[in-house]
Amino acid sequence: MNSKIKQLFFEYYRDNFTIDETVIGNFRQREYALVPFDAPDKMVRHLAFSEFSELKKYILRNVPLHLYYSTAYYNTPQARNMDEKGWLGADLVFDIDVDHIPTKCKEEHDTWRCLDCNAEGKGMPPEKCPKCGSSRIDKEVWVCNKCLMVAIDETLRLVEEFLCDDFGINRKDIAVYFSGHRGFHIHVEDKRMLRLDQDARREIVDYIKGNGIKVELFNPLPKLSEPGWRGTIAQGIYEILSMINEGNEFIEGLTERDIKYLYEHRESIIKALDDNTIGSFRMPKPLLRRLVEQIVNRKAVNIDERVTTDIKRLIRFPESLHGKTGLKVTKVDLSVITEFDPFNDATWLQTSIKIKVIERIPKLELGSLKLDLSPGDIVILPASIALYIALRGKGEMVELI
Template identity: 30%
Template sequence: MLLSRLVSVVMVTDMCREETLKSILSEYYRYNYSKIYKPNSIDGREFGFNFFGGSFKRHIGFKVFEEYVNYIQRMVPKDVYYSIATYLEPTRPMNEKGWVNAELPFDLDAEQLLKTSDELIKSGWISQSVYEQIKQRFLYLLEDFIEADFGLDEKDYMLVFSGGRGYHIRVLVEPYINLDQKLRRQIVEYVSIGYKPSEPIKANVFQPFPHDYGWSRKLFEYIRVMGQSQLEELGLSSDLTAKRVISAFRKAKNPSSVRLNRSEFTSMQKLLDFVLGSYTVAVDERVTVDINRLLRAPGTVHGGSGLVCKAITKNDLEGFDPFRHASMENVSRKRVHVKRVPFEVVINDESVSPELNGKEVELNSALAYYVVVRGGGDFVDEAV
């Protein structure tokens, strides 16, 4: 149809889509390079880069921080990673690098942490309420394990929002950075599996907790305040043995002073299993155990979301909102055909919601990136 002014609206091809996404990241790095985090011992780190188009390069090294920043600005990678390890020769093949030590990382991911098969979460759509659940579990891991059990404080670790589906804790100090894979796996088991008391074989009276710290303390404190609602949830509301176990916990001054009869073991085990289901944390074992792991670089953009992988303090954590505090501060705008947005997303004081599905809108480039890269829309090219 001929008009005095012909406006042709064409959905951008995959190649153009990638170029548009890349241009948004280029804009961010052009004006926000000062926010890229400087890792310690940078000349001993291995760097890896995922590029638009699908290629991935690793075994890259930089002598100084400025080289690293310039590389990002020049190449505009989709994702940036660097090794938790430091090496003598970081650019050499893995068996020739000369491993020195490695941070002890913990990765909390929405899908694992919430034990869900939710298709939205699996595809990267994380709502504000889900992020809040992840944050609370992350804070629990930090306070009850990293600080309480491992004796670390804020100067000993770095907290990072991954830019995607969760958070990282990176322990930076000895002796943890010197641990081998076997010891790191034991730490994962301690955090993720919890405590299992051995069943008494001969003794009529047994001691369920040998210590007054760690899991012994956590389980002791929880069980002694259990009420009727928890017993009903376990189907133990009329179980007199379970109530005797709880009474014994309440009378004891500390975990190691608890004594139970052999006949009470089964009820105690049911109580422990219930508590462990709430207390254990599903960290990603592969990340913690792998001493050569590449982890996403703070201060760079997560190419799968458009949110910034951001180092944060413990004080920041309580009020931290990824959509508000980890967004790209871009000034450009993009036209987007919204296809399927499952819930309202607010980035840089601008929102997109299910009410816009099927419509064409102009968005700030950070929000446009998020919607398109998550599969919720397409960039639109207007040719006049």
């Protein structure tokens, strides 16, 4: 089975793998790394190439299951010791991955099992086994359309509200890639960001996630058009007020008394938020705290902080294939991201594949298909979906159609 998939990967890299040279700035100063198809537990690191065609030659001889490059630039990227590489700077990168975002549909399609005590469950896998505390958790996770929509929404808010509006980064310096699995990578190539150290990047993460926001900053209430979190909190309060019409509504994160208070003071609060009035309003602190928490939960973006704060990170190479899915790390235009369908837009395969199912596949919506397959089923599927199932070890490729 693997040899058929390897052949498909090889043909992809031979016939379809191209990038615009400008996609990876300072190509010679990056480290490249790959996981070979034939040794999936091994990571070959510290590779360096002077141009894309050289890299391509190399990977045609060593077909990768996964291909990476460093977000960092180095004097000597091929040095085997990190300290000898000579760090020059690093792109600012963000990872939005549904793995870290609880979605309701995970109850339907994700399962986990503790390798130490065999406890198991459905939904988002815990970091540690709730029964024995072990962190050796075997997870089976899938990406469905609903999961993907959540990632798309987070990506749009990250780019538009935080990177462009709050940080003033130019849209043309931001590239968004489908990660090949359950999310998106956002690359910022802005000279002003290159030299930021780990602490500075940590501050950016804290800002975007709303970590440690001080409630006192919002008393008296800010105005709607203020920049940054002040304006966001004002808008959030305004949205909550617009959901309160009778004073007895249920709003997550708020108590009955909170709602009643907001209902009774509605007019004065709206006046205080309004940019065109001079009025101000001081909110009782416990209520303001619950409001701020609720709004931060909704408006912060769930980025994986380890990726952004790591200044020597390896990240998936644009247009490379993800070895767990067979999907391509694909550049996505933000203006059409809500239409993005990985099984159509992140594949190079236009054919169909006949596949024999060997393990149960949960009810899933993938692209335009609804799946629910049992062992022994033999089905013809769009090649991208068949390859995805085969790479998950849930089916065997029979033939290309």
